[in-house]
Structure formats: structure tokens, C-alpha cells
Amino acid sequence: MTELIALADGLRAILETNKDDFQRRVTTLEQAVAAVAAGSLHEQLRASAQRDAHKLAGSLGTFGLPRGSDLARELEQRFALPGRPVQSDGEHLANVVGALRGELDAKLADRHPDALDPGGVTRGALVDVTDIARQASDDRELRRAMFETGLAGTEQIAPSSRRILVVDDDPPVRLALAAILADAGYDIRDVGSAREARHVLTHETIDLLLSDVSMPGETGIDLIRYALCEHRETATLLISALEDPGIAQVAMDFGAYGYLSKPVRRTEVLIGVMNALRRRDIEARERATRENLERVVALRTSALSDALQRVEAAATQGRVLQAETIHRWAQSAENREPGIARHVKRVSHYCALLGHAFGLHAESLGLASVLHDVGKLAIPDSILLKPGPLTADERLAIETHAQIGYDMLSGSCSSLLDMAAVIARTHHEKFDGSGYPRGLAGTDIPLEGRIAAVADVFDALTSDRVYRPGWTVQATITSMRSERDKHFDPVVLEAFISSIDEVQAVRSGVRPR
Ligand SMILES: [Fe+2]
Ligand SMILES: [Fe+2]
Structure with a gap:
């Protein structure tokens, strides 16, 4: 009281x-x-x-x-x-x-400014006994409303640390609002125009802007709109004598935190202010959480990106090392079997061309196919390097290179070597099932093997041998076409022939032996 x-x-x-x-x-x-x-x-x-x-x-x-x-x-x-x-x-x-x-x-x-009776009743004042009773009732109402709206019992910031800017061109109303809010413990600034309010907002930290709507010059609506754009951390509350729901809607659409109609009661002012400040606090916390989250996400994204770059660099280095090792092997094989390095290099290019056409990983297929004849390492020089025709036993011995190559390459942890193993074992299979080592037919032969068969035979026929010169490309194509559905998968063969210009470019880049 x-x-x-x-x-x-x-x-x-x-x-x-x-x-x-x-x-x-x-x-x-x-x-x-x-x-x-x-x-x-x-x-x-x-x-x-x-x-x-x-x-x-x-x-x-x-x-x-x-x-x-x-x-x-x-x-x-x-x-x-x-x-x-x-x-x-x-x-x-x-x-x-x-x-x-x-x-x-x-x-x-009837006003006597200092006329208070011992019972605490203001006699003759504008705020009279009825008002006092009403305000006491307001306090009960205030507590109930705070409880119902969740304001009571929540973490509250001391009103004294809240600065509220009251804007109203009508001094009595402005001062009355300021008195109500100051009495509740708030730190109050009050001005009579939007222009002065802008100055205060620019130079001071204001938690809540409580503005009249109808003022000479700039209106409260415009002031609120300015505050919402330029001072987002400031909560905004409109108060007006105009009973116009349209104005309230406009204010809320702008983002104002509330709208009060004059005449306002003390309870309505305090509840409105507390609600607006509470919403401002929640939004500020959400904004801080969001910004913090964005910072964390940015940091983690950056760390992840760095890690991915390191992994990618390591993977790239690994791929380069793998490719280099395979090509070095092919080069070293040249010491034993002259011309083999260029042969496997061309076959590798042809396989990559076809792999691209059939949606395979061209780079991997090209690299894996370099090793298609690696099993020949186990074939004795007397057979492998024999200049004349081979006997039946010698041919059988030569044919073992397909399975031997598979045995050499399979069982690793490398998908590239697994593919190379498949190619080594199947590049001499024939589409009609008459090939070796297992006599697979049609699509039982892995696509990589059917591709390598076309590439390998084309390069063998167009390359010089000690017992014959290399065939022309046209003669080779004619011969290979006669083996459609027999030796070669017809689809793979036609795809290869339709890429003959690129095949020729490879041949001129890697000279046939
Ligand atoms: Fe072979
Ligand atoms: Fe070969």
C-alpha cells in the first residue's frame, strides 16, 4: 500500500x-x-x-x-x-x-497534494480511494497475470537494469507512464517527440521503446518501424488513444511487441512492458544461440574441410603412387620382353576409352589393364621369347599366364588390384565360350574382361611381330568384325570401332612396336 x-x-x-x-x-x-x-x-x-x-x-x-x-x-x-x-x-x-x-x-x-490520512487513504487527490483500491486489485491481478503468462517464477532481470524510453507528446500521459514504470523500478527516459527518441536510441542503450502513435511530425508507427530496422535489440510497444484495430495490426505486422489502448491501467502497462521485455530476452537468447551455433558450425565445417583436404591430398598421393608403381613395373618388363611397355600402355588407353563409353571408372580401368599380362612373369623365356611358332604344349604354357596373373593380383585390399586380377584372368575369354582359362561365355565374362579382349587383340594385330608386320587398322577392323559374337562382345566391338579416331590418336602418341 x-x-x-x-x-x-x-x-x-x-x-x-x-x-x-x-x-x-x-x-x-x-x-x-x-x-x-x-x-x-x-x-x-x-x-x-x-x-x-x-x-x-x-x-x-x-x-x-x-x-x-x-x-x-x-x-x-x-x-x-x-x-x-x-x-x-x-x-x-x-x-x-x-x-x-x-x-x-x-x-x-478537490485536490490537496499532501492530504493523506493516517490510514493511508489519499483524500481529494485525483488518484483517490477508489484508485488506490483499484491499484491494489491491480497488484493481485498483476500477480495472477504474471503467473498465468509464465512471467512469475522465471528468471527475472532486475527492473533497475532495464532502461525504458517513453515517447508521448502529451506531457501528462508521458509523465504518468514514466511514474508508473519508475515506481516499478525501471530506469526511465522520456521524450516528447519521435525526433528526440531517435537521438536517444542512437546514443543510449534502450531495452524498451514505449511510444504514442499520434504525435506531431513523425508518428509512433514510423518511429517503431525505424527502431525495428536500426535497433533490433530494442523491444517496441505502441500506445494510443485511437481505438483502431487496424493500427494495432499494422504495428504488429511491423514487428512491434504489443499495443496498448489509452486509457491504460497500471496493470496493463506493467504486463505489457514485462511481456515485451521477456519476449525481447527470449529473442536475444535465441539470436545468441543461433549465432553461437553458426560459429560452431562454421568452425567445424572449416575443420572438416581441412581434414577432407588432407584426406584428399593423401588419397591423391596414394593414387599417384599406385599409378607410378604400375607404370614402373610395365617399364621394367620391357627389359625382358621388348615392346611390352608400349603394348600395355596402348591397351590401357583403349580400355580407358571404352570404360568411359560404358560408364565405368575410366582411370581405374585404364590403370588396372596395364597389368593384364603380368602373369607372363612366370612363363619361361624359352617359350615367351620364342621367335618361331609355338608347339601345343608351349601354347598351353603361355595360356597359364591368365590364371597366374589373377593369382598374383587377387586377395589384396585394393579395389584397383581386384579389378586388375579380373582383367588378367578374363582378357583371353571369348564371347562364344571358346576362350581360356575357364571358357566363360557372353556376359558371364566380366565387362572389364570383354573390353580388355578387344583392346588387347586390336593392339596385337596392329603391332609388328618378328614373323610379320603389323596389320593396317582397316584390315584389323575387318578381321575383328568377322569375330563378332565369336571372340568379341559385339556391343563392345562396335563401341571400340566407333571410337576409332581416338584410338588412332592413341596409336600415334604411343608408337606401335
Ligand atoms: Fe595376355
Ligand atoms: Fe596383352
Whole structure:
């Protein structure tokens, strides 16, 4: 109760300070009503009457004078249409403004600023016994509302560390709002225009902007819009004497945290402010969490990217090393069997060409096929290097190189060597099943083996031998075509022939022996 009486004292002092302002506004209204009766109301006086009635409606309501507020609002509506005659009989208007004058005089005349009785009841003050009782009730309502909205029991930041900027061109209302909020412990700044508010927002940290809507110059709507763009950390709350849901909707669409209608009650102000600040805190926490998360994601993405680059570099190095090792082997085989290095190199290129055409990994297929004859390492020189025709036994001995190559290459942890093993074992299989070592037929022969068969035979026929010169490409193609469906997979063979220009380019780059 002590705080409520202190608040009442504060409000009463504000009223006392603004007594002349109220009187002046009522006088304007009286002049306007008289002008209506005399038929001499001009536009300037009509606009002044509307503005003053509007301000009085908000002020009186806020100060607990609902009847005075209603009378002022009726007058505001009567003077609301610029350029049109006031549609009312002069007598009625005179009665309304007379009642307003009476209401105001009664309250102001009965005021004794320091008249508090021992029981703590403010006698004669604008905030009277009824107001005190209402405010006490408000406190209960406030606690209930806080409980229901989750404000009670949550981690609360001390109001004293919250700075609120109150913006209203009507000093009584502005000061009353400031008094209510200061009484609740908030740190208050108050200004009378949007221009001053912008200055404060720019130079001070403001937690909540509580702004009137209708102000001369820049409106509260525009001010809120500016704050939402330039000061996103500031919560925004609109307050207006205009009972217009459209304005409230516009404000909320902009992102305002709430909208209060004058006359506002203390409870409504405090709940509105607490809700707005709470929402601001939640949004600030969410923003901080999101920004922190984005930082963590960025850091981890960067670390992952670095790791991937290292893995990729290692893999690239591994592939280079693997390829180099295979080519070095092919080169060293040249010492034993002259021409073998260039043969396997061309076969490798042909296989890569066909692998690309059939959607295989061309690079791997090309590299694996280098090793297709690796089993010949086990064949004695007397057979392998024999210049003349081979006997049947010698041919059988030679044919073992396919299985021997497979045995040499299989069983590793390398998919490349696994593919090389398959090629080594199947590159002498024939499409009709008459090949070796297992007599596989058709698509039982792995595609890699069918490809290597075409590449190997083409290179063998177009290469010189000690017992014959190499065939021409055309003669070779003609011969191989006669082996469609017999030696060669027809689809693979035609794909190879249709790539003959690229095959020729490989031949001219890697000269036939
Ligand atoms: Fe072979
Ligand atoms: Fe070969």
C-alpha cells in the first residue's frame, strides 16, 4: 500500500503540474462549441478542438477519469471530419463540454497534494480511494497475470537494469507512464517527440521503446518501424488513444511487441512492458544461440574441410603412387620382353576409352589393364621369347599366364588390384565360350574382361611381330568384325570401332612396336 500511495502522490504531482494544460484544452473545446452554435467554426479551430479532445481523452483516462475521458472522446468524434460541418445541435455540444468542464473542475478543485490520512487513504487527490483500491486489485491481478503468462517464477532481470524510453507528446500521459514504470523500478527516459527518441536510441542503450502513435511530425508507427530496422535489440510497444484495430495490426505486422489502448491501467502497462521485455530476452537468447551455433558450425565445417583436404591430398598421393608403381613395373618388363611397355600402355588407353563409353571408372580401368599380362612373369623365356611358332604344349604354357596373373593380383585390399586380377584372368575369354582359362561365355565374362579382349587383340594385330608386320587398322577392323559374337562382345566391338579416331590418336602418341 505504501508504494501505491507514493505512486498516487507522483501522479497527483503530475496532474498538478499540468493543470493549466488541461484547462487550456477545455477552453479550446468551449470556444469551438461556441463557434458551432454561432455558425462560425473555421478549419483551424476545428482541428485544434479535435486534437485537444483527443489528448484529453487519453490523459483523463490514464489518470482514472473515465467519464471525463468518454466526454472528451465524444467531442473528438464530433470535430473529427475536416472540411465538413459539425453535425450536432449546439445545445448538446454545449452540454457535453460543460460536463467535461465540470468533471475536471471537480477533480482539480478537490485536490490537496499532501492530504493523506493516517490510514493511508489519499483524500481529494485525483488518484483517490477508489484508485488506490483499484491499484491494489491491480497488484493481485498483476500477480495472477504474471503467473498465468509464465512471467512469475522465471528468471527475472532486475527492473533497475532495464532502461525504458517513453515517447508521448502529451506531457501528462508521458509523465504518468514514466511514474508508473519508475515506481516499478525501471530506469526511465522520456521524450516528447519521435525526433528526440531517435537521438536517444542512437546514443543510449534502450531495452524498451514505449511510444504514442499520434504525435506531431513523425508518428509512433514510423518511429517503431525505424527502431525495428536500426535497433533490433530494442523491444517496441505502441500506445494510443485511437481505438483502431487496424493500427494495432499494422504495428504488429511491423514487428512491434504489443499495443496498448489509452486509457491504460497500471496493470496493463506493467504486463505489457514485462511481456515485451521477456519476449525481447527470449529473442536475444535465441539470436545468441543461433549465432553461437553458426560459429560452431562454421568452425567445424572449416575443420572438416581441412581434414577432407588432407584426406584428399593423401588419397591423391596414394593414387599417384599406385599409378607410378604400375607404370614402373610395365617399364621394367620391357627389359625382358621388348615392346611390352608400349603394348600395355596402348591397351590401357583403349580400355580407358571404352570404360568411359560404358560408364565405368575410366582411370581405374585404364590403370588396372596395364597389368593384364603380368602373369607372363612366370612363363619361361624359352617359350615367351620364342621367335618361331609355338608347339601345343608351349601354347598351353603361355595360356597359364591368365590364371597366374589373377593369382598374383587377387586377395589384396585394393579395389584397383581386384579389378586388375579380373582383367588378367578374363582378357583371353571369348564371347562364344571358346576362350581360356575357364571358357566363360557372353556376359558371364566380366565387362572389364570383354573390353580388355578387344583392346588387347586390336593392339596385337596392329603391332609388328618378328614373323610379320603389323596389320593396317582397316584390315584389323575387318578381321575383328568377322569375330563378332565369336571372340568379341559385339556391343563392345562396335563401341571400340566407333571410337576409332581416338584410338588412332592413341596409336600415334604411343608408337606401335
Ligand atoms: Fe595376355
Ligand atoms: Fe596383352
